[in-house]
Amino acid sequence: MWKEEIASVREYDFDYTLLRWSLDPLTRLNREERWVDVPVKLNDEHHIVRVKALGTTSHPCFEVSSSSNENRDILLQHIFELFQWGRDLEEVYQHFQKTNLAKLFHNHYGTPIVKDFHLYDCLMKVIIHQQLNMKFAYTLSTRFVQKFGSEINGVWFYPSPEKAASLDYDQLRELQFSQRKAEYVIDTSKLIAEGEVDLNHLAEQPDEEVIKQLVKIRGIGPWTAENWLMFGVGRENLFPKADIGIQNAMKQYFRLDKKPNYEEMVKLSGEWDPFRSYASLTLWRSIEGA
Numbered sequence: 001m002w003k004e005e006i007a008s009v010r011e012y013d014f015d016y017t018l019l020r021w022s023l024d025p026l027t028r029l030n031r032e033e034r035w036v037d038v039p040v041k042l043n044d045e046h047h048i049v050r051v052k053a054l055g056t057t058s059h060p061c062f063e064v065s066s067s068s069n070e071n072r073d074i075l076l077q078h079i080f081e082l083f084q085w086g087r088d089l090e091e092v093y094q095h096f097q098k099t100n101l102a103k104l105f106h107n108h109y110g111t112p113i114v115k116d117f118h119l120y121d122c123l124m125k126v127i128i129h130q131q132l133n134m135k136f137a138y139t140l141s142t143r144f145v146q147k148f149g150s151e152i153n154g155v156w157f158y159p160s161p162e163k164a165a166s167l168d169y170d171q172l173r174e175l176q177f178s179q180r181k182a183e184y185v186i187d188t189s190k191l192i193a194e195g196e197v198d199l200n201h202l203a204e205q206p207d208e209e210v211i212k213q214l215v216k217i218r219g220i221g222p223w224t225a226e227n228w229l230m231f232g233v234g235r236e237n238l239f240p241k242a243d244i245g246i247q248n249a250m251k252q253y254f255r256l257d258k259k260p261n262y263e264e265m266v267k268l269s270g271e272w273d274p275f276r277s278y279a280s281l282t283l284w285r286s287i288e289g290a
Contacts, residue, residue, distance in 0.1 A: 001067050004076060008060035008085040011093075011110035014053040016285065017083075023134065025142045026156045039117055039157045040078055042071060048155050049075050051083065057110050060085075082115050084234055092278050099271040101279055104253060108282050115234045119199040120192060121158040122232035126224045127184050128177075143175040144185070164189035184219025191217065203233045230277045239276040241265045249283035 018036060021027045029036035035052035047068040055061035064079055066072070080086065089110050096105040116122035128144060129137035148159040148167065164186060172182035191197040197217065202210050207229055214225040226240040240246060247259040250268065254260075260268065272279045 001065065002069055002072050003063055003065040004072075005054065006062045006064060006076075006080070006085060007055075008062065008083075009088045010060075010090045011057055012060035012085070012089060012112055013057045013108075013110040014060065014062070014112075015057070016108075016111055017114045019288075024138055026145055028155050037153075037155045038079060038082065039152075039155050040075060041118060041157065042074060045071075046150070046152055046157055047071060047075060048153060049079055051079060081234075082117065084112060084114065087112065092275050095275055096272070096279070100254075100268065101272065101282070104282055104286055105278075108285050111278065111282050111285060113230065113234055113236065113277055113281060116231045118158065119203060119228075119232050120161055123188070123199065123224075123228050124158060124164070124185060126227045126231075127188060127219060128181065130221070130224050140175065140177060140181075144172070144177075147171075147175060161189045161192040165193040180219070188217055188219065199232075207235055207237065230280065236277045237274045239265075239269055239272070239280055243280070245287065246280055246283050249287045253283065253286060 015031070015034065018029055018031045018034065021029055021036060022031060027036065033052070035050055038049045038051060040047040040049055045068075047066060049064060049066040049068075052063045052065075053060070054063055062083075062085075064076060066075055068075060089112060093105055093109060096102060116125065124144070125141050128141045132140070145156050145158050148163055148171075150157045150159075167186050169179065169182040169186060172185060173179065177185070188197070192199060197213075202213060205213070210229055210233075211222060211225040214220045214228065215222060221242075223240050223242045226238045229235040230238045230240075241262055244259075247265070250256070250265065251259045254268065256264075269276060269279065
């Protein structure tokens, strides 16, 4: 067993990340004690890393621990990148103080973009969740993982692409997946398992190229590609204009009579570049009451 203390750069609202993750029944965490158990897959090995907040939003500090001694350095690097502790959120805050979102960022200071645990897991989750209300979306992804994934000490791991690729559509239909969604999950997993889609390679490409390649896959549209880039890869300049939550948040924040259309969203977001992902996340947060 090893433990390591890590200080983040300036302000970092870890408690909001725990709140957001608490919506997912698959995530093992404790908001009162301020820790989360992160499932980490290294090749064929499964590891669990606990991340616990020791500091505050203003003075962030974290304790990272795991029983996987031989992989300590790799696991630490994975966690550091996952939580993006090197990102100076003060720079983001100062940028938005010059925009029409100044008040929003003042009210929700230090909101980080924390990546989902693995690229494949994130893609499966956004495919499953697309066009569903949040409660049923998490019901489906939970059923998928608990049926075909694995559990170690209370921590759930998504199935591998190979495992998902081997499933029949009817196996997902039994979990209340629609026929099309079952096809999207399994067929996309087959492309990944067979090497036709390399998520690690995609994650190194520019946003526009990633979206161009992903939307070629049946069942993946711009919303799914943008959300994968934001939460899977951690990209900072995504603004999913088709997202109803963002539309509702903009309607509320800008006191509009109705949800903004595409042109209005483009106009209102003109000053947000190159940190539009932070704007998206903070807008979502504003209507979650967090």
